[in-house]
Amino acid sequence: MIFSKKFVILSLLSASTSAFASDIKGRSSVFTHPFQLKSSGLNFTARNANTENLMDQGADSLTRGGLDSRYHLRQKLYSELNVYSDRKIETVSFGFDLDDVPVCDLEVKVHRTMDGLTTMIGDMPLAPSGVFTRDQWATDAALTKIVRETLMMGSLGSEYIALSKERCLWSQDGLKPAWKVNLKTAAGMNYEIIASGEEVFRFDPKHFHETEEGTATVFKTNINEGEAEAIPLREMANSGYLSNPYFEVCVPTSANKPVCNPNEGTSAYSFAQESTFVYNYDRSIDPNRFTQASIFAHTNVALSWLQTHGYANFGTTQIKLLAHAKVNGDVNNALYQPAIGSETPMILVGDGDGDALQNLGTDADVVSHELGHHVVYNTVTQISGESLVIHEALADFFTFARTGNACLGESICTDTPLGLKVCAKPKACLRSAENDYAYGDANLPTQAHLRGQFISGLLWDLHAKDGIPQDEVTTMVLKGVDLLVSNSGYKHLVVALLLVDHTEYADKYCPLILERAKVRGLTSQLADVSCEAIQTQSVDKSKVTTYLSTTPSGSGDAALTATKKSSKKSCGALDGGLAGSGQAESLLLILSLPIAITWIRRKKS
Numbered sequence: 001m002i003f004s005k006k007f008v009i010l011s012l013l014s015a016s017t018s019a020f021a022s023d024i025k026g027r028s029s030v031f032t033h034p035f036q037l038k039s040s041g042l043n044f045t046a047r048n049a050n051t052e053n054l055m056d057q058g059a060d061s062l063t064r065g066g067l068d069s070r071y072h073l074r075q076k077l078y079s080e081l082n083v084y085s086d087r088k089i090e091t092v093s094f095g096f097d098l099d100d101v102p103v104c105d106l107e108v109k110v111h112r113t114m115d116g117l118t119t120m121i122g123d124m125p126l127a128p129s130g131v132f133t134r135d136q137w138a139t140d141a142a143l144t145k146i147v148r149e150t151l152m153m154g155s156l157g158s159e160y161i162a163l164s165k166e167r168c169l170w171s172q173d174g175l176k177p178a179w180k181v182n183l184k185t186a187a188g189m190n191y192e193i194i195a196s197g198e199e200v201f202r203f204d205p206k207h208f209h210e211t212e213e214g215t216a217t218v219f220k221t222n223i224n225e226g227e228a229e230a231i232p233l234r235e236m237a238n239s240g241y242l243s244n245p246y247f248e249v250c251v252p253t254s255a256n257k258p259v260c261n262p263n264e265g266t267s268a269y270s271f272a273q274e275s276t277f278v279y280n281y282d283r284s285i286d287p288n289r290f291t292q293a294s295i296f297a298h299t300n301v302a303l304s305w306l307q308t309h310g311y312a313n314f315g316t317t318q319i320k321l322l323a324h325a326k327v328n329g330d331v332n333n334a335l336y337q338p339a340i341g342s343e344t345p346m347i348l349v350g351d352g353d354g355d356a357l358q359n360l361g362t363d364a365d366v367v368s369h370e371l372g373h374h375v376v377y378n379t380v381t382q383i384s385g386e387s388l389v390i391h392e393a394l395a396d397f398f399t400f401a402r403t404g405n406a407c408l409g410e411s412i413c414t415d416t417p418l419g420l421k422v423c424a425k426p427k428a429c430l431r432s433a434e435n436d437y438a439y440g441d442a443n444l445p446t447q448a449h450l451r452g453q454f455i456s457g458l459l460w461d462l463h464a465k466d467g468i469p470q471d472e473v474t475t476m477v478l479k480g481v482d483l484l485v486s487n488s489g490y491k492h493l494v495v496a497l498l499l500v501d502h503t504e505y506a507d508k509y510c511p512l513i514l515e516r517a518k519v520r521g522l523t524s525q526l527a528d529v530s531c532e533a534i535q536t537q538s539v540d541k542s543k544v545t546t547y548l549s550t551t552p553s554g555s556g557d558a559a560l561t562a563t564k565k566s567s568k569k570s571c572g573a574l575d576g577g578l579a580g581s582g583q584a585e586s587l588l589l590i591l592s593l594p595i596a597i598t599w600i601r602r603k604k605s
Contacts, residue, residue, distance in 0.1 A: 015447030035067045054092050058110035058545040072097045097329045101485050104168035104194050136177045138197030143179050146195050157263045159186040170201045214277025216297035222363040223410035231297045240273045242296040249292045250322045258322045290321050291361035298364035302371045305402045313378045318545040320346040332356040334366050336373035356418050365399050372398040385557045386489030387447045393455030401474045406433035433460035458520045466512045476500045491525045498534050507535050
């Protein structure tokens, strides 16, 4: 199922030139008025007794503007002047029918003031390229299927009652046969969907939600920091579930299928739902709902922090947060799974078994790291080699920068023989930015999460050792991510930082960034990168400096992959992600566990 992007276009044109601006979406945007430019200024057309009927005037203007003769104007609304009700603008609106089939999404309005100022706004369809026949519209079965899929994706259940259904033509990217369906869900809420049998063009609520503010009483960062405290929650859905426009908490069924409200299935875990939007649970009595509230609150806090630092690429798709997750049966894990096709993005968080890891659902660093992957995946979509290391490093760095703490996952490390081998700093930190790792060193770990510490350490040192304000380092990293390509590696990342430094800080930090990168072992990779090359771009605009490689950016660390590729059977979530279920490409970047855990367990057995 495909969802089209929605565009809003507004053009300002002069009617005196009969100008109608064409765009590539199969329509013309119009905004016309009868101003006439004269040396003395603007001359407004005065209204008189012979003023043309507004309906005719609008129709004539559209015809002169190039409206194809196959279109018939359909008058939708007329509001006349009325001095008694203080209506001083006369208005008529038109829709368009092509061979008696309405265009779904276009409308033009013509407004005329008492002194004769006439204005036309809206979108006019471009000329049709062919004739549409009735069999080009989706069958009832195909339409029902896509409507149900759309409702399910919105956690609205699959059952609905169609209140109305009509054929129409969708105008974006050329005219397309579609159905406009007004429906009522099982919960009694009204929606409108415009879709073909294969594509959803628009899905709008026919109601307006009241959003609520709430609080979740959880650990601010983790259990090691003392008592839980009330954390504000924004824009809560009025259902009372842990849901807002950004995130929604889900729980697993016995078959490990995520369900995000009771209508979707049965789970052993009860949903956190509060009509007062105050989610205050005693962890010792109700650890399930305390965990749900923690995951939701911590992810929202991480997003808010990113947004205050300029992050603007979250999009409009809600991320599902699956509490109590098992990844190939393993509870010692957390991961981010990006959206693929009709699937929504998801963050999965296990509970930990207390042997390898613990407190995964209540330590804020866990979901903060996973949300970092969502930020980076907007541009870097390759999940192997240097690209994978960058993913892990930047996801860690955003957490380090937000907390001001170079230790990630302080409460999830266990004091057990297995736990002591899992964490970078036993009993203290899953990973740390305070390290001396350098690219090419013999002691640099090969596992991507641990290897990423040399990059996150580089970024941390820009503030801790070089004195660049942390907020400015964060700005360079966030804006630098937007400059990367799908398979960017270490060199691309450094160049991106230099470009942001050039535009934001006038090359102030270029020498520090390059020197710090070289300390971290990237001298050979940056042999053709210099501050002078970056700075001269503002002088010689005809010159284009390229940083292209003849080999893939990940060639230096080509063996690093998110899912281990071997002739041996995949060893659980740590090795294979969801490879066994055919979703290896969609499963991205398990939180933090070194592959060694699986092998440790095998040796123990």
